[in-house]
Amino acid sequence: MNKGRYGVYGGQYIPETLMNELLNLEKQYNFYKNDFEFKKKLQTLLNQYAGRPSLLYYARRMTKRLGGAKIYLKREDLNHTGSHKINNVLGQTLLAKKMGKTRVIAETGAGQHGVATATAAAFLDMECEIFMGEEDIERQALNVYRMELLGAKVNPVSSGTKTLKDAVNETMREWSTRVHDTHYVLGSVMGPHPFPMIVRDFQSVIGEEIRKQLFEYESKLPTAIVACVGGGSNAIGSFYNFIGDEKVKLVGCEAGGEGIDTEYHAASITKGEVGIFHGMKSYFCQGNYGQIAPVYSISAGLDYPGIGPEHAYLHDTGRAEYVPITDAEAVEGFEFLAKSEGIICAIESAHAIAQAMKMAKTMDKEDIIVVCLSGRGDKDAESIQKYKLAKSKNNNSDNSHMGGI
Amino acid sequence: MSKITEAFSSGKAFIAFLTAGDPSKEKTVEFILAMEEAGADIIEIGIPFSDPIAEGQVIQNANIRALSCGVHTDDIFDLVGDIRRKSDVPLAFLTYINPVFYYGYDKFFKKCKELGINGIIIPDLPYEEKGEISEIAKKYDVDLISLIAPTSKDRIKMIAKESKGFIYLVSSMGVTGVRSEIKTNLEDIISEIKKVTDVPVAVGFGVNTPEQSKNIVKLSDGVIVGSAIVKIIEKYGNNAEPYLKEYVATMKDATRI
Numbered sequence: 001m002n003k004g005r006y007g008v009y010g011g012q013y014i015p016e017t018l019m020n021e022l023l024n025l026e027k028q029y030n031f032y033k034n035d036f037e038f039k040k041k042l043q044t045l046l047n048q049y050a051g052r053p054s055l056l057y058y059a060r061r062m063t064k065r066l067g068g069a070k071i072y073l074k075r076e077d078l079n080h081t082g083s084h085k086i087n088n089v090l091g092q093t094l095l096a097k098k099m100g101k102t103r104v105i106a107e108t109g110a111g112q113h114g115v116a117t118a119t120a121a122a123f124l125d126m127e128c129e130i131f132m133g134e135e136d137i138e139r140q141a142l143n144v145y146r147m148e149l150l151g152a153k154v155n156p157v158s159s160g161t162k163t164l165k166d167a168v169n170e171t172m173r174e175w176s177t178r179v180h181d182t183h184y185v186l187g188s189v190m191g192p193h194p195f196p197m198i199v200r201d202f203q204s205v206i207g208e209e210i211r212k213q214l215f216e217y218e219s220k221l222p223t224a225i226v227a228c229v230g231g232g233s234n235a236i237g238s239f240y241n242f243i244g245d246e247k248v249k250l251v252g253c254e255a256g257g258e259g260i261d262t263e264y265h266a267a268s269i270t271k272g273e274v275g276i277f278h279g280m281k282s283y284f285c286q287g288n289y290g291q292i293a294p295v296y297s298i299s300a301g302l303d304y305p306g307i308g309p310e311h312a313y314l315h316d317t318g319r320a321e322y323v324p325i326t327d328a329e330a331v332e333g334f335e336f337l338a339k340s341e342g343i344i345c346a347i348e349s350a351h352a353i354a355q356a357m358k359m360a361k362t363m364d365k366e367d368i369i370v371v372c373l374s375g376r377g378d379k380d381a382e383s384i385q386k387y388k389l390a391k392s393k394n395n396n397s398d399n400s401h402m403g404g405i
Numbered sequence: 406m407s408k409i410t411e412a413f414s415s416g417k418a419f420i421a422f423l424t425a426g427d428p429s430k431e432k433t434v435e436f437i438l439a440m441e442e443a444g445a446d447i448i449e450i451g452i453p454f455s456d457p458i459a460e461g462q463v464i465q466n467a468n469i470r471a472l473s474c475g476v477h478t479d480d481i482f483d484l485v486g487d488i489r490r491k492s493d494v495p496l497a498f499l500t501y502i503n504p505v506f507y508y509g510y511d512k513f514f515k516k517c518k519e520l521g522i523n524g525i526i527i528p529d530l531p532y533e534e535k536g537e538i539s540e541i542a543k544k545y546d547v548d549l550i551s552l553i554a555p556t557s558k559d560r561i562k563m564i565a566k567e568s569k570g571f572i573y574l575v576s577s578m579g580v581t582g583v584r585s586e587i588k589t590n591l592e593d594i595i596s597e598i599k600k601v602t603d604v605p606v607a608v609g610f611g612v613n614t615p616e617q618s619k620n621i622v623k624l625s626d627g628v629i630v631g632s633a634i635v636k637i638i639e640k641y642g643n644n645a646e647p648y649l650k651e652y653v654a655t656m657k658d659a660t661r662i
Contacts, residue, residue, distance in 0.1 A: 003533070013502055013529045015459045016564075017554040017575060159465060160456065172458050177579030179556060276502045276537075277456065279529070289477040290507025291455040 004193020007316060009309035012192040014279045018172075021179045026194040028099050033201065038098065045090045049123070050080045052087075052205065056213035056370070061340045069223060069363035071356055073373045074210055076234060077345055083375030084206060084234040085116035089185055091202035093120040096183035103127040103178075106185040107171040109136055109164035109230065110301035110348065111143025112375050113187030118152035120185075128152040131170045133163040136300045139383050161294045164230070164304045168278055188231025189308035192279030196308050203237025210370055211241055218368060224249035224359060227372035228351040229322065230266070230302040232311045234374035239320060249321070251359070252311060253351040255297030256324030266295035268307040269315050269322040277305075282312040298327035298387060301348040301375075328391075329354040331384055334377065346375030347384060408523040409548045409570035412446040412495045413605035417660040418571075418627030419444060419618075420607055421653055422499060423634055424451035424467035425484060426476025428642050434487045436638065436649055441494040443650040444657030447571075449526065449629070452481055452500035459528035461582030463632040466639065478508050485520045497524035497550060497570070502537065510538050514545040524548035524570045532564050543569075553598065554578075555589040565598045572598060573629065576610045576621075582632045584611030591624050615659035622660045630656060 004010045012022060032038040046052040055075040063071045076084035089106075096104055104121050105128070108114030114130040121128035130147050134156045137144050147154050160166040168191070175184040186195045189203070207225075214222055225242060227235035229252035242248040257265035265271065268283045275284040277292055285293040285305040297303040307322075314320035325333075330347055333354035338344050345353065349372070356371045363369070412418050421440045425433050437448050453471040457464065485496065498517070505513050505527065517525070525547055530537060535549060542549045548570030553561055555578055565572060574594060576587045595606055608621045609629030621628045637652055638645045 012531060012533050014531060015528050015554070016531050016552045016560075017556055017578060019531050019533070019554075020556050020558060020560060165456065169456050169458050173461075173580050176459070179578070273507075276506050276529075278458075284503075286503070286507065289479075290504040291472065292503070 004197065006310045006313035009281050009312040010193055010196060011281050012279060013276050013281070014192040015176060017176045018179065022192055022194065029095060029194055029198050032095055032098055038094065042091055042094055045094070046087065046205065050086045050090060051078060053209045053213070054078055056210060056217070058217070059341050062337065063360070065340055066357060066360040068360040068365065069367035069369045070365070071360055072214065072368060072370045073343070074206060074238065074370055076206060076372060076374050077349065077376035081112070081116045081119050082378070083112040083116065083346065084203060084237060085113045085187060086119070087205055087237065088187065088199050088202040088233060089113070089116040089120045092183065092185045092198065093117070093124055093126065096185070097124055097126065099183065101126070101181055101183040103182040104185050105129045105131070105171055105174055105182055106187055107164065107167035108132050108187065109167065109303055110299065110346070111136065111140040111147065111379060112301060112346070114152070114154070115143050115146050115150070117185050118147040118150035121152060122150045129174070130154045131157050131167045131174065133157045133161070133167050135162040136164065140300055140379055142379050163300065165292065188233040189236045189310060190231040190278060190280060190306060196280065196310055199233050200236045200240060200310060203233050204240040206234065206237035206372060207239060207241035210238065214368070214370065220368070221245055221248050222370045223363065223367040224251055224369045225372070226251045226253065226352045226356050226359070226369060228253045228302060228348045228374060229307060229311060230255070230304045230348065231306070232308040234372050236308060236310055238372040239314070243319060250314065250319065251355060252320055252322040253325045253355045254322055255299055255302035255351065256326040256329070257296045257298070259326055260324045264296035265324065266297045266303050266305060267324040268305060269311070270324045272305070280309045282309045283307055298330060299347040299351065301346070302351065323355060325351040325354045327387070331387060333357060334384060343373070344377040344381065345373050346377045347380040349374045407548050407570055408495045409447060409497060410605060413571065413626050417622040417662070418446040418605070418607060419653070419657040419660050420447040420449060420627055420629040421445040421634055422449040422451060422629065422631035423638060424453055424464065424471050425481045426453060426471030426474055427467045427635070427638055428470060429474060430476060430480055430484045432643055434484050435646060437488055438492055439646045439650050440653045441492055443653035445494070445653050446627070447495045447497060449497050449499045449631070450481065450485070452478060452498055452504055454501040454504055457501060459580055461580040461632060463583070463635050463639065464581050467635045478504055482516050482520055485522060489521045495523045496521065497526060498522055499526040502527050502530050505538065510541045514538070514541050514547055517547045518545035522547060524550050526550045526552070526573055528552065532560065553594065561594060561597045562601050565602045565604070568602060568604045571605045571607050571627065574606050574608045574625065576608050576612065581610055583613040583636070587611055587617065591621070595624055615655055618656050618659040619662065622662060628660060
């Protein structure tokens with residue numbers, strides 16, 4: 001009962017068909033994570049292919065305009081493929097290859113994880129299929145093309161809400177059909193054990209670098225680390241190395257959508273309840289006798305009704321704080337960062353920027369906020385333009401929900 | 406002997422599945438009684454879930470139809486009450502762990518006992534996690550039915566030893582749904598199981614023709630049919646009763662060897 005648990009959260013709530021595969025994955029991972037050759041190969045890929053270490057950038061103008069804490073941006077957006085997703089994908093794909101798999105499958109929301117997986121598959125010569133909700137295919141058309149260009153097959157998912165949650169369902173179904181040659185490259189710190197652990201470990205390079213780089217620049221620890229949270233992989237990657245440093249405030253930003261008092265959000269911790277879904281016990285947006293609720297966010301990458309089990313635990317213990325950020329606030333952050341620093345970030349990461357904007361003002365000049373800028377925003381430019389347009393029209397009529405843009 | 410296990414004592418068992426509330430609560434009661442009359446030995450009642458990851462398209466759609474008519478767990482308990490006023494057929498729920506967790510384990514299983522639910526199958530609750538409910542289910546005399554899959558291999562004995570009611574042997578990789586051919590070597594798995602337990606073994610996933618049914622009961626103690634039944638309900642809706650009766654009778658006949 002205690003394997004893969006974070007307090008009461010986590011676990012392996014998954015059909016029997018997949019159990020031996022998960023047990024084998026855990027065993028292989030525990031071996032290779034300490035294998036010198038494997039570690040060396042992964043580190044080389046991270047450095048020479050993905051472009052690590054990523055920059056820790058002092059956002060001077062943003063800091064000045066907000067007039068409080070110093071703001072540093074951890075530039076995961078500068079990684080190859082444009083987000084933190086590559087850290088985990090290179091690790092898992094390399095592991096899959098070691099395990100003798102010839103095919104990888106993955107879910108994707110915004111398309112960043114799909115692109116990263118397709119990239120690693122192309123590079124490591126593996127077959128690749130990506131599952132993506134129809135609604136996300138529409139709002140992230142550019143990423144669909146990128147995945148196809150990389151040789152992946154993109155399967156549209158038309159069930160349920162046609163977004164990330166349904167893409168996970170479909171990828172799990174596909175995996176249970178074909179485990180002998182296929183590895184499921186889960187994209188976040190969620191799902192059944194050992195995924196939350198594996199993905200966290202591969203993403204924790206973010207926090208390791210933050211610590212080292214900030215020490216070089218400032219000779220101290222950050223006052224706060226802020227990251228957006230869907231499943232929560234860039235957040236746990238940023239937080240993990242600082243969990244023991246109790247003075248470092250850890251803040252996760254959930255998708256507040258149209259507002260947490262409306263039905264249109266994806267704030268699993270703020271508004272969700274404990275449940276068991278997608279292989280894990282954690283917080284989920286649910287209702288109506290335990291049916292998983294349809295969720296909404298302007299950001300396809302945060303449009304998920306749950307959160308990784310380790311975050312649920314960090315929330316319960318009070319070690320990390322989780323706050324909702326609305327679409328409007330995120331868009332404001334997106335624009336603010338573009339105008340003050342000349343950086344167009346992913347709308348997911350803009351949730352963290354928005355939170356840093358709120359916090360910085362209330363803090364001292366000696367304080368330091370590190371924001372994980374998890375991805376770049378090229379993919380979002382078009383939909384944010386549409387959002388702004390719809391919003392300005394709507395302001396003249398009513399305040400109805402902006403979903404389906 | 407539990408009521409579920411007893412259903413295997415007079416020959417091979419035919420186990421029929423449908424999703425509660427598809428197309429309505431009233432019709433679910435009618436269809437279950439009809440299937441019993443046609444020879445079904447155990448009925449599995451699906452409590453619909455928004456995200457049934459072990460189901461293929463046919464049962465996924467039935468879940469959506471049921472949920473969109475607004476059926477929920479208490480409605481399903483009500484309809485079990487209606488069935489029990491007219492029938493003694495062994496009943497098992499099939500659902501996912503979240504609806505049970507959300508309802509509250511104790512409250513859920515207490516209600517199962519009061520209304521006469523004899524077993525439960527939860528595809529996303531493997532051996533490692535069954536401690537969630539195994540004690541509570543036992544307390545209320547509900548058999549927690551274990552699944553064994555083609556990939557279970559070294560896990561077979563461990564699972565079989567602690568099984569209750571019957572063992573649900575998953576015939577194929579992947580999700581539920583009609584298959585033209587079942588390729589798994591069931592014989593080897595069943596003989597592994599039989600080494601450690603007397604609990605009957607029923608085979609499900611993909612079974613839809615009398616021919617398959619006949620072949621399967623040569624090796625096992627029973628056969629489970631879901632998607633093929635749900636397809637009939639999908640096709641005929643409110644008028645499915647005579648078609649279900651005919652199909653179940655044919656399938657049950659095929660198990661009489």
